[in-house]
Amino acid sequence: MTMDFWTPIRLSIEIAFVSGFIVIILGTLIGKWMAKKTFKGKTFLETVLLLPLVLPPTVVGFLLIIIFGKNSWLGQAIEWLFQQPIMFTWWAAVIASTVVAFPLMYQSAKTGFEAVDKNIENAARIDGAKEWQVFLYISIPLAMKSIVSGGILSFTRALGEFGATLMFAGNLPGKTQTTPLAIYVAIDAGNMTLAWVWVIVMIGLSFVMLLGVHFLKAPAN
Numbered sequence: 001m002t003m004d005f006w007t008p009i010r011l012s013i014e015i016a017f018v019s020g021f022i023v024i025i026l027g028t029l030i031g032k033w034m035a036k037k038t039f040k041g042k043t044f045l046e047t048v049l050l051l052p053l054v055l056p057p058t059v060v061g062f063l064l065i066i067i068f069g070k071n072s073w074l075g076q077a078i079e080w081l082f083q084q085p086i087m088f089t090w091w092a093a094v095i096a097s098t099v100v101a102f103p104l105m106y107q108s109a110k111t112g113f114e115a116v117d118k119n120i121e122n123a124a125r126i127d128g129a130k131e132w133q134v135f136l137y138i139s140i141p142l143a144m145k146s147i148v149s150g151g152i153l154s155f156t157r158a159l160g161e162f163g164a165t166l167m168f169a170g171n172l173p174g175k176t177q178t179t180p181l182a183i184y185v186a187i188d189a190g191n192m193t194l195a196w197v198w199v200i201v202m203i204g205l206s207f208v209m210l211l212g213v214h215f216l217k218a219p220a221n
Contacts, residue, residue: 008177018094
């Protein structure tokens, strides 16, 4: 019973950690690019990037099934490469969590990079720094608070992902059954005590994460 209790929590943390790592990299790179570039269609592209934030989770799950399902060329390529479909696997849960968490990281990183003083970056370029050096040693350190805040928020969002994961990854105990899914099953089975304990754990983890963001954004005395 103890093992069964901790398994969904462990899966949730593992999936949130991996998807959070992916989101931090993608969100930082794309956020930096979008913060400094002006081009036709930028507003449309940004709207697409932020869509998972407002779309119903079932819609996100449905689109993931269409994109990665057996009838898509991408799904067939993945099945040929790994000898199994990606749906109803651990990685499907990671993909679902990554998609829904990405907008939070992207928006936070973009805001941080927009606040970076261009004169400081230009001064580094004049001194001979290459673009990747400006990015690593100037832009990222100056936008670090926003990047870390976005990373924490993305991790928390991935930790609580439910709808898209249920549709795309399924609810397989020990494999894709994260804590939100386990809570749903416990309530459906009438096991309110177990559901309450899982709820308390999720509230505790989320509270700690959001508290970290609050302290990070608080002005230094």
